[in-house]
Amino acid sequence: MSATGYTTIYNEVLRDRTLSLNAKGLFAVIKSFVGLPEFALSKRRLGYACSDSGYLLNAAWKELKQKGYLQHYFSQSENGAFCHVYNLMQHPSAPVDFVYSPSIDRPNGDVVCISDAQRDYTNISTAVLRDKTISLASKGLFALVSHLMKIPGFVLRPEGIRSFCMEKIKHFSTLWKRFKISGLLKQHRHPAGEENRWTYEYEICETPDLETPYLTNHHVDGSVSTIATIGDFLEKLKKRVSRIRKNVRSTKKKDKPRAVRRKERRQIEQQLNADALRERFGNDLTGTVVTAVYNIKHAQRLFIKGAEITQERRETVAQMISPESVERFLDSTTLDLSRIKNPAAYLQTALFDFLEKQHSTDASPADESPDRPLADWEQAWLAQKAEARRRREEAIARGEYQD
Structure with a gap:
């Protein structure tokens, strides 16, 4: 009882x-x-x-x-x-x-x-024992230390406490530090007469004491120094953990890829006539192609061969995506998905390059830049035309020109 x-x-x-x-x-x-x-x-x-x-x-x-x-x-x-x-x-x-x-x-x-x-x-x-802010391990240590401190002649040392526990030294050290931070154990450190040698004394608290330090240093000259109180330590630790969690959440939110929305994926399947593609190329390859097209059109950031693609280039390639262009791409490409580590990334790169090269080939001369420098054969041809025009004008002036 x-x-x-x-x-x-x-x-x-x-x-x-x-x-x-x-x-x-x-x-x-x-x-x-x-x-x-x-x-x-x-x-x-x-x-x-x-x-x-x-x-x-x-x-x-x-x-x-x-x-x-x-x-x-x-x-x-x-x-x-x-x-x-x-x-x-x-x-x-x-x-x-x-x-x-x-x-x-x-x-x-x-x-x-x-x-x-x-x-x-x-x-x-x-x-x-009923304090909801104290862990079970700290309560177990509190009970064990309370028992051992009542033994006449017993010298309290962490290694002596560990001899009554099943925890290994690293885990026990962590639990021992948490026990002191809980405010149930106070540690006093005294100089032992030799340089860098110390002796320790402990006192146990019947109630958690967070207002005083868990470690007090006693110096040879009789002065005493302490570290920050446990309450201050826990408050700083709480702020540090909160800041770390906030940074982690912001990083995850920033780097989290855009979720694949079913509605947009169904639209892409309709655009590509996915049923016909499945009949020719199978479910796995068709599904991977749909994912690749989705990434080209809707991914927040698109990287091809390690370089980020501008929005203008993506829109140009996206406009060329059609059932016919995708079928031409699949017909011209030999794929073994079992040997590819990331089939969707591989296909989106290959499809993007295929469509962009096709766009360059299909571009008409009128669409080309007027400032593009002329090739050597074009310059020679223009020079010949200019020379023929000059001779004809001279012949007309002498009356020797006959049509």
Whole structure:
């Protein structure tokens, strides 16, 4: 049962090095609710008492069941409703996970503790265990450190704490830092008499303290220096994360390709007479050609051979797209899509080059620029015409010209 303001946690659970800190924290949270009037145990209810994700909470829940610390029985009432009851074990037992028991006479969600004489236990602040801003791992560390600090002669060190945990050193270091940032543990650093040598002392807080630093440096001359308070640190961290998320969202929004709209795709299929193309070239090739044409006409930015194509060139090529031009392109091209990494990108490049070259070939002389320099044969031909005209005019002047 939970005492007023404190919850009795079995030390055997806290010292079990095969149990993760998340599972130890969850065990302590469940124990804090045992005996509470009208409390019904469920993962949703436990989610209101911690800051962890549903994934981590569910993993810790399964771990307690697999290690035999949480037994789950169910029965069915006369109206067909299921009734779930739980046993929280002081000692690990054989796993009992969702086992039918017809003799259950407890209300749905009821949880009781199965224990022997409670001589080996530690009283933990119930307010900390039910604090929804603290993670399960930090609650597990809080309970474990509270137990170990009561052992006479025990020197608190992170490596000593880790010997009672299943987490590896890198993961444990992360959880230990989060534990200090939660405001539950204060660290004091003292000089050890040698250069770059320090000794550490720790104090645990019954309530989270975010107003004072988690690390205090004591110098040889008796002065004290601290880093920023935890509240200031968390506020700066929150602003930094918010700025990073904002930049990521703006980048994703900027670089996100334009979605293929079904209406525009159907219009392209009608324009190309896709049914006839499917009969000749098959579904896969026709679908890829439709995608390539869609990109040429509607993509926000079009790149051909690594160079961005201007809107004027795209419009010129888009006007030449027709069932006949696409059929000529497919007839003149040998394709093996199985050997092409990105068939749509390959086809849009090949089709764009084919149509642009065809446009250059079909362009009439009248459409060409008047300032284009003349070729050598054109200049020679014009010179011959000018010389013949000059001789004819001279012959007319002498009266020798005959038509």
